Amino acid sequence: MIYARVTGSITSTINHPDMDGRRLLVCDKLTAEGKPAGGYVIAVDTVGAGPGETVIILDEGNGARQILARKDAPVRSVIVGIVEDSA
């Protein structure tokens, strides 16, 4: 899974139906040491993550569709956990 930090969010009204009402968070990818790794991903939030929080992101479609309970959701990046500590 991707280790990342929530840095913001996007809003969208015209989108694929499975995206309606979803929280879309901008997440900067982190190295294992917690430093910015350069990339980012927009992920669907399922655990109530907020800006500044470190999260783990599932990055695979079948798992994402299972979590969102939508068999045709065009999603692969889903936030599945908020990190308490990492060492």
Place this chain on the structure above:
Amino acid sequence: MFLGRVTGRVVPAVVYPGLEGVPLLWVQPLDQHGRDQGRPFVCADGTRMAGPGETVYWEASREAALTLTPSFVPVDHAVVGIVDDVRLDIQDAP
């Protein structure tokens, strides 16, 4: 999913079945700060409403094919939605 800016359109003369009438847009991928990052590519538009200059978010691979109905139309990049606003709460030094 990633950010992109619509910069143009591709109008095909002939397409594979399932792609008829599907808008094909030129999309310039963007980083989270809205700056150009990487080369433009041709993106199917499942919303059918994205126009030039608009910021969209897109997905690749199988998820892209799922944005079109009937799904599994042969596309590898597709617009998932049109961005109204990008809010960055944490502004690291780029």
